[in-house]
Amino acid sequence: MSQQQGGPVVAGVDGSESALDAVRCAAAEAADRRRGLRLVAVFTPLPSGTRHDLGLAPVYREQAMGVLREQLAAAAEVATAAAPGIEVETELRTGYPAQVLVEESHGASLTVVGSRGLGGFSGLLVGSVAVAVAAHGGSPVLVVRGDGAARGGSAAGGAGVVGGDGAAGGAGVVDGDGASQAGLPVVLGVDGSPAGEAAVGLAFETAARRAVPLRAVHAWSDVVLDPAVAVLIDREAMETEERALLAERLAGWSQKYPDVEVEHVLVRDRPAHALVEESARAGLVVVGSRGRGGLAGLLLGSVGHALLHHARSPVLIARP
Template identity: 65%
Template sequence: MAAQHIGPVVVGVDGSESALDAVRWAAAEAASRNVPLRLVAVFSPLPAAPRHDMGLTAAYLEQVSASLRATLELSTEVAAGAAPGIEIDSELRTGYPAQVLTDESRSAVLTVVGSRGLGGFTGLLVGSVAVSLAAHGDSPVLVVRGDRKPGSGLPVLLGVDGSPAGEAAVGTGFAEASRRSVPLRALHAWSDVVVDPAVAVLIDHQAWETEERALLAERLAGWSATFPDVEVERIVVRDRPAHALVEHSADAGLVVVGSRGRGGLAGLVLGSVGQAVLRHAQCPVLVVRG
């Protein structure tokens, strides 16, 4: 039987400090998974230029290409220092960051990007790159933010929405906690803000919370059996999901969320909840597509 192919950890680099932080995280992730690390810089083509500007365009192309090659060399040195002994390769690709990284994710076990950058990665979280990558990438996507260092020993914070689409995120949350040998905090947030105020006074919030706790327990039960080594803390809060996740990220080493779901986490990443988590979480965020 043929050996199963295990892809690399892919990281997008652009020379910014944020991207170098992403490189350090990606190197640590590659080492812990015993897979290669692949560094990718993206050279975005210029818009069509008038013929009389071709000399300037050629000079610009050469200057940017040289700068990106130097960026790959520096990133390789940083990665080797962060995780000595790992296998590293790099490539300068032409295209647009979201498209290139989505393509790279098809053969990756994990795709890593920084929270802000230069050049093609400018405005990563407030623009379309991270959203597009999280929505269309084939691998989990790690957006490195905050000042956490790999191996911090802090818990993994898992957002659980109770939907079948969120099962992949739940499984990944357990796996990440097990691999890091840290506790897992499973957070389920529910809110009655969509209830008509005229009937809100009739709601039995105690019964509602009991049902939400039962839902969380049901979603975790099978995975707890699969990962008996993981200590699980269940957190059920009456709050807006994005607000709850951002607040609890203050003492977490990693936040794990699904790319879409229902209830409080519906439309995660593509909607306002996910964008808020990506913009305001105080630690790296791992987005898992279901």
């Protein structure tokens, strides 16, 4: 991650309102980090072969790329309005959106995507590109979704926007109806995994920059299938053990960021459900890409998936 701190903030552009929300957040992030902002649009050619072409491929390419250039120019205007003075670079690439943005993420300090693009079906809560980038990205990935899509605001106006290895300062955040969202906490999912440890660091730094509280949430469950075994469980001892794990994971970071007000939240619940509930009162939810219960072949755990689909605030996926 230290290799990426000098890179630009990257945001995907596709002409959708969700992508423009991501651009506003990315602009504020770039201003806060004193980094450039790189806006990327992707042209996907028609499949090769005469049955798909019909001689229209050159015309399609010219028209599609013209539209994408216009979208990039409009997104650049949105970015400079959100954070005047930042350096904005636009790039039109050829390929598949998810693949291109994953490639871009490896040179980025933060990759920002909207929750759904123009290609999403109305019944989908989160787009395939957002899921793919969150799972495979080479930098921390911020998915701008839920009520928090309007919380990004303008960096110039002091609005707080959250991100990978740092976040925009200030608390004057406004939601879509103009209501104040000042002081919303950063919610951190704590599970003790390597990716979770990265999330702890990002969450503390974000809370410090925004001068907001940090709610560290550790969810545990004592569910067993065999009733005969259930009666033997010492729930009090289990809770004591889980509380100690939570304190242990936070101890070093609390010393590093002594000004961050930290609330330890221990709940007997499924982690995904607990964090989705917390997101309704959060400015950001931070989790690792995979938790302790994840299968080795999965790059994005079930908790991350649940948050991408159901969270009501932006979601930051930390890389281990």
